[in-house]
Amino acid sequence: MKILIDINHPAHVHYFRHFARIMQSYGHETLFVSRNKEMAQRLLALYNIPYMDRGKGRDSRLGKLMYLIYADYQxxxxxxxFNPDLYLNFLHPYPSQVAALLGKPSLVFSDTEHASLHHKLTVPFATKVYTPACYKLDLGQKHVRFNSFMELSYLHPNYFTPNPAILDVLGVQPGEKYAIVRFVSWAAAHDFDHTGMSAANKLKAVQTLAGHAKVFITSEGALPTALEKYRISIPVDKMHDAIYYSSLVFGESATMASEAAVLGTPAIFIDNDGRGYTDEEERKYGLVFNFTESNADQLRAIDKAEAILSDKDAPQKYKHLRETLLADCIDTTQFMVNQALQFSTAHPDPVMPVNS
Structure with missing residues (x-):
């Protein structure tokens, strides 16, 4: 079976890289096609994954429409x-539209409820759409829920072992507290009309956290001059090691908040829309704390972050909560493999067991 895997965002490289390796070990052929966005293609190169480039994309509404036509054509x-038998991607329209045009099945994964435009442009063309069980929308007959999170496709212990060498790279002593702060660009299609944290509150947050721990900032865009000295400088494939050993992840990225949660690191997530999975990681596991973008909530988020960093029992408490989460969740990559194998008509392989 030939499988085309389309990458629209750096996180998607992580979602599907172990899936591709396993499918290749079964004798199936995979081809990655990647948008040139942020570090997506750098990650593919770091993991020695060959790929084909489908262009850089656009940020404006009109630009995104023009890029849709261009990407479909590419x-x-x-x-x-390549003549693929199956298309696989995280929620964006291009692969499913092309698959439908060619009469081929396409499997789509999603965990972002408010990506309404992508839903409208993708779901009608997809064969199946898979989401975590906590997903807040019903996407109809094609919708299949699974009991896990997307981040457990690469941060499950079956695939990820933290490397303490990252502490030397960061200049942090074992046991020394540090926090990772994440600011996003708000340029994604589902982020229009968001403002994120104010410049004043970004500065306040970093200054407050710096009173309790070293601070490292990862940002999609430019930082205020006063914060530039905090910008993290590590290889892009080492960020998950940094998250694992950190005392807190604070910021505007749902993905990074969830990565922290499944690694047993407490996370503060600031966003008006929220996510079903970060809500679940707060309600059920107490690993994420969700706040809106209102000024009052931004200040409450800073207070909560300070409380976490001031809690001497926090490291043990949150790693223990992670064990509860892992016991509840399946291996997302194994689930992907099982679903894909159902579309293998020539000598289908036995279905892999999924941890329960």
């Missing part, structure tokens, strides 16, 4: 040469 040309 994928159609690639498909004509």
């Amino acid at each position: 994928l159609f040309k690639i498909s004509a040469a």
Whole structure:
């Protein structure tokens, strides 16, 4: 079976890289096609994953519409040469639209409820749409829920072992507290009309955290001059090691908040829309704390972050909560493999067991 895996964001590289390796070990062929966004193609290169480039994309509404036409055309040309039997991607429209045009099945994963435009442009063309069980929307007959999180496709202990060498890279002593702060660009299609944290509160947050721990900032865009000295400088494939050993993740990224949660690191997530999975990670496991973008909530988020860093029992408490989460969740990659194998018509392989 030939599988085309389309990457639209750096996180998608992590979602599907172990899936591809396992499917290749079964004798199936995979082809990665990647948008040139942020560090997506750098990650593919770091993991020695060959890929085809489908362009940089656009940020404006009109630009995104024009890019949709361009990306569909590029994928159609690639498909004509590769002749895939199955398309796989995280929620964005191009692969499913091309697959439907060619009469091929496409499997789509999603965990972002408020990506309404992508839903409208993707779900009608997809064969199946898979989401975590905590997903807040019903996407109809194609919708399949699984009991886990997308981040456990690469941060499950079956795939990830933290490397303490990251502490030397960061200049942090074993046991020394440090916090990772994440600011996003708000340029994604589902982020229009968001403002994120104010400049004043970004400064306040960093200054407050710095009173209790070293601070490292990862930002999609430019930082205020006063914060530039905190910008983290590590290899892009070492961020998950940094998250594992950190005392707190604070910021505007749902993905990074969830990565922290499944690694047993407490996270503060600031966003008006929220996510079903970060809500679940707060309600059920107490690993994420969700706040809106209102000024009052931004200040409450800073207070909560300070309380976590002041709690001497926090490291043990949150790693213990992680064990509860892992016991409840399946291995997301194994689930992906099981679903894909159902579309293998020539000598299908036995279905892999999924941890319960």
